[in-house]
Amino acid sequence: MIKVIVCGASGRMGQTIGRMVHDAPDMELVGGINLKASTFFGADIVESKDAEALIKKTSADVLIDFTIASATVGNVRMAARNNCALIVGTTGITPEQHKEMEAAINGHVPAVITSNFSIGVAIFLQLVRESAKLLKEYDIEVIEAHHRAKRDAPSGTAKSILQIIDEEAGTRDKMYGREGMTERKNEIGVHVIRGGDIVGDHKVMYSKNFETIELSHRAYDRSVFASGALVAARWVVGKKPGIYGMSDVLGLKKQ
Numbered sequence: 001m002i003k004v005i006v007c008g009a010s011g012r013m014g015q016t017i018g019r020m021v022h023d024a025p026d027m028e029l030v031g032g033i034n035l036k037a038s039t040f041f042g043a044d045i046v047e048s049k050d051a052e053a054l055i056k057k058t059s060a061d062v063l064i065d066f067t068i069a070s071a072t073v074g075n076v077r078m079a080a081r082n083n084c085a086l087i088v089g090t091t092g093i094t095p096e097q098h099k100e101m102e103a104a105i106n107g108h109v110p111a112v113i114t115s116n117f118s119i120g121v122a123i124f125l126q127l128v129r130e131s132a133k134l135l136k137e138y139d140i141e142v143i144e145a146h147h148r149a150k151r152d153a154p155s156g157t158a159k160s161i162l163q164i165i166d167e168e169a170g171t172r173d174k175m176y177g178r179e180g181m182t183e184r185k186n187e188i189g190v191h192v193i194r195g196g197d198i199v200g201d202h203k204v205m206y207s208k209n210f211e212t213i214e215l216s217h218r219a220y221d222r223s224v225f226a227s228g229a230l231v232a233a234r235w236v237v238g239k240k241p242g243i244y245g246m247s248d249v250l251g252l253k254k255q
C-alpha cells in the first residue's frame with residue numbers, strides 16, 4: 001500500500017484527491033494538512049504546524065501538494081528532509097521558489113512537479129510542440145479560461161504552452177490582452193478569462209490569411225487532474241531523487 005498525505009486537503013483539489021486516494025485499492029490516505037484541523041474520508045487533517053509530526057508518525061511514502069505557492073516551498077523542504085516523495089501541483093511558483101524546491105529535492109527525494117496533471121493536457125502539449133515546429137510563420141494567440149477563484153494568471157499551463165512555442169518557433173514578445181490602437185507585430189497574444197466554475201480551458205490559435213488552425217483542451221471536471229496526480233504518485237515512489245514531469249511519468253517525448 002502506498003501511504004499518501006494530501007497537503008491543501010480542505011481545498012478543491014485536496015478534496016478530490018483525498019476521495020480518489022481513499023477509493024484506490026493500492027493506496028492508503030494516512031492524513032491531510034491544511035490551515036485548520038478537520039477530517040476527510042476517514043483521515044485526520046492536521047494544521048500546518050503539525051505537518052512534520054504527521055509525516056514522521058505515518059511514515060508516508062508520498063506527499064501531494066495542491067496549496068498556494070508561498071506554502072509549497074516549505075512543504076517540499078519538510079517532505080524532502082523526511083524522505084517522502086513529492087507530487088506538486090500548486091501553480092504560480094516563481095523561478096526563485098522553483099530553485100529553492102530544486103535545492104531541497106535534488107539528491108534527496110523523487111518529485112513530479114507540473115502545472116497540469118491531466119493526461120490529456122500532456123498529450124495536448126506534445127501536439128502544441130509538433131504544431132509550433134510546423135507553423136512558425138503563423139500569428140499565434142494563446143487563450144485560457146478558469147473559474148472565478150483562481151488566483152494566478154495566466155495559468156501555469158498557459159505558461160508551459162508559451163515556453164514550448166518559444167522553444168520550437170523562436171522567442172517572441174508576449175502581449176497580455178490588447179486595448180486601444182494595437183498594431184499586430186510578431187508577438188504572441190495571451191488572453192485570460194475568469195468566470196463561474198470553468199475547470200480549465202486552453203487554446204492555441206495559429207492564423208494566416210484565409211485560414212486558422214486551433215488546438216484546444218477542455219477539462220470538464222477537476223478529477224482529470226486528480227487522477228493524473230494519482231498516476232504520478234504510483235510512478236514516483238521508489239524513483240531516483242530528482243524532479244520529473246508528466247512526460248517522464250507517461251513515457252512521452254520531451255514536453
Ligand SMILES: NC(=O)c1ccc[n+]([C@@H]2O[C@H](COP(=O)([O-])OP(=O)(O)OC[C@H]3O[C@@H](n4cnc5c(N)ncnc54)[C@H](O)[C@@H]3O)[C@@H](O)[C@H]2O)c1
Pocket residue numbers: 007008009010011012013014033034035048066067068069071088089090091092114115116117118222225
Ligand atoms: N497541477 C494541476 O494539475 C492543477 C490542477 C488544478 C489546480 N492546480 C493548482 O493547485 C492549487 C490549489 O488549487 P485549488 O483549486 O484546490 O485551490 P483551493 O484554494 O481550493 O485549495 C488550496 C488549499 O490549500 C490550503 N492552504 C493554504 N496554505 C496552506 C498551508 N500552508 N498548508 C496547508 N494548506 C494550505 C488552503 O486553505 C486551501 O484549503 C492552485 O495553485 C491551483 O492553481 C493545479
